[in-house]
Amino acid sequence: EVQLVESGGGLVQPGRSLKLSCVASGFTFSNYGMNWIRQAPGKGLEWVAYISSGSSYIYYAETVKGRFTISRDNAKNTLYLQMTSLRSEDTALYYCARGGITIAAIPFAWWGQGTLVTVSS
Amino acid sequence: DIQMTQSPASLSASLGETVTIECRASEDIYNGLAWYQQKPGKSPQLLIYNANSLHTGVPSRFSGSGSGTQYSLKINSLQSEDVASYFCQQYYNYPNTFGAGTKLELK
Numbered sequence: 001e002v003q004l005v006e007s008g009g010g011l012v013q014p015g016r017s018l019k020l021s022c023v024a025s026g027f028t029f030s031n032y033g034m035n036w037i038r039q040a041p042g043k044g045l046e047w048v049a050y051i052s053s054g055s056s057y058i059y060y061a062e063t064v065k066g067r068f069t070i071s072r073d074n075a076k077n078t079l080y081l082q083m084t085s086l087r088s089e090d091t092a093l094y095y096c097a098r099g100g101i102t103i104a105a106i107p108f109a110w111w112g113q114g115t116l117v118t119v120s121s
Numbered sequence: 122d123i124q125m126t127q128s129p130a131s132l133s134a135s136l137g138e139t140v141t142i143e144c145r146a147s148e149d150i151y152n153g154l155a156w157y158q159q160k161p162g163k164s165p166q167l168l169i170y171n172a173n174s175l176h177t178g179v180p181s182r183f184s185g186s187g188s189g190t191q192y193s194l195k196i197n198s199l200q201s202e203d204v205a206s207y208f209c210q211q212y213y214n215y216p217n218t219f220g221a222g223t224k225l226e227l228k
Contacts, residue, residue, distance in 0.1 A: 035217075045157075045165065045208055047217040059215045062122070095164060105212035107155035109176065111164040 002026040002110045004096050009115035012086055022079040022096030022112055030074035033057075033099030035108065036081050038092035038117075046092075049081065050099060057103045064090075086119045093117075123147050123211050127220025133228045138199045142223045144209035146190045153213030156185055156194045159222075160205045168207075169194060201227065 008020040022034070036048040049070040050059045058070055069082040079096050093116050097108035124147040134140045144154065152172040157165040167176045169185035172192055182197040196203055204227055209220040 044222045045210070045219040047219070050215065061216050105153070105215060105217055107167055107170040107176075107210065107212055108157075108165070109167045109170075111166075113164055 002098065004098065004110060004112035006094060006096055006112045006115035009094065009117045011118045011120065013121050014087060014119055016086055017082070017084045018086065018117060020081040020083070020094055020115055020117070022081075024077045024079065024096075024098070027098070029072075029077040030054075031101055033101075033103060034070075034072060034079045035097045035099050036070060036079075037095045037097055037108070037111075038090075039095070039114075040089075040092045043092075048094070050105075051079070052099075052103050053101070083117070086117075088119050091117060091119045122216055123150060123213065123218050125209055125211055125218050125220040127209055127223060129223060130221065131224045131226070133226050134199050135228045136199055136201065140196045140199060140225065142194045142207055142209075142225075144187075144192045144194075144220050146192070146211055149189050150211045150213035152188060153211055154185070154187065154192045155210045155212060156183075157208045157210065158203075158205045159208065165208065196225075199227075 003025045006022045012018050033052045035050050051070045067085045071080045093114040095114045096112045098110040100106040126145045154172045156169040159165040173185045184195045207223045
């Protein structure tokens with residue numbers, strides 16, 4: 001069974017950095033693109049970033065471009081999101097979600113449980 | 122970026138009723154449209170993909186339709202377990218974008 005487990009969230013001051021992880025199991029991680037999606041408390045969903053299976057293709061939402069970096073370690077079955085220059089508006093539950101085998105966007109059938117990032121002084 | 126306008130923002134319906142949620146894209150998304158259900162404290166669950174295809178395990182009372190820029194999710198014979206928030210998402214291109222959501226409650 002596909003499992004995605006996020007970690008690394010917490011309380012961080014504005015302007016500081018945080019790195020999230022998502023450990024995948026139940027499928028061949030190196031074959032699939034991966035995504036980060038976030039949800040501010042009581043709000044809707046916002047796609048954040050995508051990375052292809054071999055890391056050749058990477059896309060970001062404009063709201064995080066230049067501040068966040070998505071990466072992966074296929075040997076460790078792990079997806080990362082390095083977040084820098086954090087702002088209060090980055091406060092959200094961050095989900096990882098599995099993409100497809102090609103770089104074409106697909107609907108998200110598999111999601112993790114999320115890790116909460118709170119940016120506050 | 123493609124904007125997704127979802128309506129209504131909230132909806133109150135009775136058990137057994139049929140409800141419809143709409144989503145309008147700012148440009149043609151060629152059926153690259155998914156619907157998700159999210160219950161409080163849980164991750165979103167995929168219901169419909171490619172505008173009208175039912176995801177595995179989703180009850181047949183859920184259905185999707187539409188084309189071009191206009192799409193809808195219909196829930197027939199509303200059940201108590203359908204109380205949730207519902208989101209549309211276009212995945213025709215990056216950035217994927219979501220509708221603002223519809224909160225469905227029981228009357």
